[in-house]
Amino acid sequence: MNVTDAVNARRSIRAFRPDPVADETIAQLLATASRAPSGGNVQPWRIYVINGPSMERFRSFIATRPIEAPAYDIYPAGLTEPYRSSRFKVGEDMYATIGISREDKPGRLAQFAKNLDFFGAPAALFCFVERQMGPPQWSDLGMFLQTFMLLAQEAGLDTCPQEAWAVYEQAVSEFVEAPPEQRIFCGVAIGHADLDHPINSLVSQREPLDVFARFL
Numbered sequence: 001m002n003v004t005d006a007v008n009a010r011r012s013i014r015a016f017r018p019d020p021v022a023d024e025t026i027a028q029l030l031a032t033a034s035r036a037p038s039g040g041n042v043q044p045w046r047i048y049v050i051n052g053p054s055m056e057r058f059r060s061f062i063a064t065r066p067i068e069a070p071a072y073d074i075y076p077a078g079l080t081e082p083y084r085s086s087r088f089k090v091g092e093d094m095y096a097t098i099g100i101s102r103e104d105k106p107g108r109l110a111q112f113a114k115n116l117d118f119f120g121a122p123a124a125l126f127c128f129v130e131r132q133m134g135p136p137q138w139s140d141l142g143m144f145l146q147t148f149m150l151l152a153q154e155a156g157l158d159t160c161p162q163e164a165w166a167v168y169e170q171a172v173s174e175f176v177e178a179p180p181e182q183r184i185f186c187g188v189a190i191g192h193a194d195l196d197h198p199i200n201s202l203v204s205q206r207e208p209l210d211v212f213a214r215f216l
């Protein structure tokens, strides 16, 4: 698989098969992903892996914890166009794959709650960054994440990045024993896609080039 194939094949997977993933595989992917660039080579990513027994313990643990105030603004308040419509559309398209209508609030909440189960994935990352770090280092973490997800794709694994964990920062920090100077960015579910599940039929759309790039 070349890089273009990996970029085109990666999608956010929201239903996984239970097939296990070896710690060694995840360790190898993380080590290679750390070749991602970062301003000043600061390498601000701090990663916690849960897999197998620790995933089982985490699932029991998180079921006892209440939702928290978001650790950060997941979207800007009053998100403007065209970003607002793009966000709205992917949500509508996703719920349409599983037959959940706009009015079906309980259905939508139940789908959101699947984030807490990592959509059935056997393994996951929690991605943290120190509180001293600003937008440039958060961007570095994003590059690390995409590098990891593309390498996972090459290794035959599927992923879903999850900002949903921003509403469980305290609980996750307690479980992974993150030091107080670290804050959560997101989780990443890792495993093998259940390709029979209709939610995985979603192929999100992209803006045409002239919306986001201008040649001068």
Ligand SMILES: Cc1cc2nc3c(=O)[nH]c(=O)nc-3n(C[C@H](O)[C@H](O)[C@H](O)COP(=O)(O)O)c2cc1C
Pocket (backbone or CB within 6 Å): 010, 011, 012, 013, 014, 090, 115, 160, 161, 162, 163, 164, 165, 186, 203, 204
């Ligand atoms: C940092 C980040 C956090 C995300 N958080 C969530 C999440 O909590 N739950 C979810 O279902 N999808 C989440 N997504 C997936 C996005 O909805 C998805 O990337 C977008 O719709 C584009 O679709 P694609 O990843 O399939 O190309 C997240 C994506 C990113 C990059």
